[in-house]
Amino acid sequence: MLVFEKSKAGRRNFTLPPTTVPGYSLNAPKREAKTNLPELSEVDVVRHYTNLTKNIYGVDNGFYPLGSCTMKYNPKLNEDVAGMKQFSQIHPLQPEYTVQGCIEVYELAEKYLCEITGMDRMTFQPAAGAHGELTGLLLIKQYHKSRNDEKRKVVLVPDSAHGTNPASAAMAGFQVVTIPSKNGNVDLEQLRQAVNETTAALMLTNPNTLGLFEKDITEISKTVHDAGGLVYYDGANLNAIMGVTRPGDMGFDVIHLNLHKTFSTPHGGGGPGSGAVGVKNCLLPYLPAPVFEHKSILTDRPESIGRMKQFYGNFLVVVRALTYILRLGAEGIVETSQHAVLNANYLLHMMKDQYQVSVDEPCMHEFVLTLETIKKETGVSALDIAKGLIDNGIHPPTMYFPMIVHEALMFEPTETESKETLEHAAAVMAQLKAEAYSNPEARKAAPVTMPIGRADEVKAARQPILTYNFKENA
Numbered sequence: 001m002l003v004f005e006k007s008k009a010g011r012r013n014f015t016l017p018p019t020t021v022p023g024y025s026l027n028a029p030k031r032e033a034k035t036n037l038p039e040l041s042e043v044d045v046v047r048h049y050t051n052l053t054k055n056i057y058g059v060d061n062g063f064y065p066l067g068s069c070t071m072k073y074n075p076k077l078n079e080d081v082a083g084m085k086q087f088s089q090i091h092p093l094q095p096e097y098t099v100q101g102c103i104e105v106y107e108l109a110e111k112y113l114c115e116i117t118g119m120d121r122m123t124f125q126p127a128a129g130a131h132g133e134l135t136g137l138l139l140i141k142q143y144h145k146s147r148n149d150e151k152r153k154v155v156l157v158p159d160s161a162h163g164t165n166p167a168s169a170a171m172a173g174f175q176v177v178t179i180p181s182k183n184g185n186v187d188l189e190q191l192r193q194a195v196n197e198t199t200a201a202l203m204l205t206n207p208n209t210l211g212l213f214e215k216d217i218t219e220i221s222k223t224v225h226d227a228g229g230l231v232y233y234d235g236a237n238l239n240a241i242m243g244v245t246r247p248g249d250m251g252f253d254v255i256h257l258n259l260h261k262t263f264s265t266p267h268g269g270g271g272p273g274s275g276a277v278g279v280k281n282c283l284l285p286y287l288p289a290p291v292f293e294h295k296s297i298l299t300d301r302p303e304s305i306g307r308m309k310q311f312y313g314n315f316l317v318v319v320r321a322l323t324y325i326l327r328l329g330a331e332g333i334v335e336t337s338q339h340a341v342l343n344a345n346y347l348l349h350m351m352k353d354q355y356q357v358s359v360d361e362p363c364m365h366e367f368v369l370t371l372e373t374i375k376k377e378t379g380v381s382a383l384d385i386a387k388g389l390i391d392n393g394i395h396p397p398t399m400y401f402p403m404i405v406h407e408a409l410m411f412e413p414t415e416t417e418s419k420e421t422l423e424h425a426a427a428v429m430a431q432l433k434a435e436a437y438s439n440p441e442a443r444k445a446a447p448v449t450m451p452i453g454r455a456d457e458v459k460a461a462r463q464p465i466l467t468y469n470f471k472e473n474a
């Protein structure tokens with residue numbers, strides 16, 4: 001029930017006594033139109049929101065292996081620092097000399113993230129990964145334009161890329177050409193045939209969405225460079241490689257990071273996020289304003305692509321990222337990705353007994369199962385198994401993605417889960433598979449422990465009702 005539906009006309013949180021000031025009436029500044037705010041007592045409001053918090057599921061509730069999304073635990077220290085009033089109670093139009101500490105946060109975050117990625121400079125304007133992709137592609141567009149090389153209109157995207165990659169390329173005004181993969185990796189022969197004088201860039205997700213590190217990565221970037229194109233690194237999966245290897249050293253010209261994923265800001269509820277974009281020096285002139293240098297905010301950028309967001313991007317996400325990096329230190333950063341990869345391989349190893357893996361080899365930070373055979377033999381689908389996990393207190397993995405795998409379930413356990421949690425999840429998955437054969441109808445009925453059962457997901461996606469209709473419900 002919505003808070004509006006609980007409203008009772010005239011019910012109040014508190015009421016003011018009549019004024020004792022002669023000749024003064026509180027009625028004077030009264031609104032003319034009704035505000036449509038719900039009318040409730042304090043306890044009604046508290047109960048409403050407290051009960052809502054019990055209906056959500058986050059990484060603080062339990063295991064959340066949502067592939068590609070890196071739902072790692074977000075240390076609470078980050079929140080303490082982001083909540084400091086020196087960071088949270090500032091205004092973007094404040095004079096520069098009063099926010100020197102905040103500028104230093106940006107400069108330090110840029111320094112460390114460039115060190116981790118092997119890039120030269122970074123912008124924190126974009127508000128999410130996909131926004132970073134758009135920014136990076138506009139930088140590439142501007143690069144070719146400045147060289148009067150405007151026939152470069154094609155962006156190459158492997159079929160194992162994240163869906164946002166082709167979408168961002170199309171939004172930036174490029175034509176998208178798909179490169180097929182072979183055994184889960186970019187098919188180098190196909191890439192060689194696809195590159196030519198119209199190639200603006202290749203966008204690569206690495207490790208790719210199958211959780212595999214691209215074997216020919218330096219050859220891939222060289223092939224595109226030799227044809228005059230640039231190479232874009234989708235760094236959303238940085239949790240698998242940070243501190244171990246650097247996209248800049250693999251030849252990449254531009255990368256976006258999802259600070260909310262790899263560098264631990266709570267996400268999944270729709271933001272705020274940060275899709276920081278790192279570039280090599282060849283793209284530096286085109287970066288959006290502002291950039292930070294020597295504790296100054298520089299906005300005079302004549303060759304820039306322009307702003308991607310008002311002011312400075314989502315600052316507190318950067319504060320959390322910097323806190324996270326400083327707390328882990330150089331060694332901790334390396335260990336984090338090593339443990340993420342170890343955890344994924346341990347879970348993969350246990351699940352392999354029961355389920356078919358899309359590509360049967362060691363994975364990076366995530367892996368993809370295919371339930372095609374189980375579906376054929378029992379009628380129980382990847383969706384049914386995912387819903388069964390909900391009844392067992394586990395958030396479902398990413399489903400039906402990547403599209404090149406049928407009946408896909410994509411698990412990313414992250415580094416913060418214990419051995420016991422992983423073993424429990426593997427045991428639950430084994431149980432669900434056994435039940436798919438012994439009692440398929442029960443599997444298809446899941447979830448049965450939640451406030452609602454199977455939602456009509458197609459209708460929810462096609463005809464979402466996102467606002468309360470006061471007229472209809474009056």
Ligand SMILES: *Cc1c(COP(=O)(O)O)cnc(C)c1O
Pocket residue numbers: 068069128129130131162164205234236237258273275
């Ligand atoms: C999450 C993700 C994106 C998009 O990032 P958002 O922050 O959700 O916009 C892009 N690529 C990959 C591989 C991702 O996992």
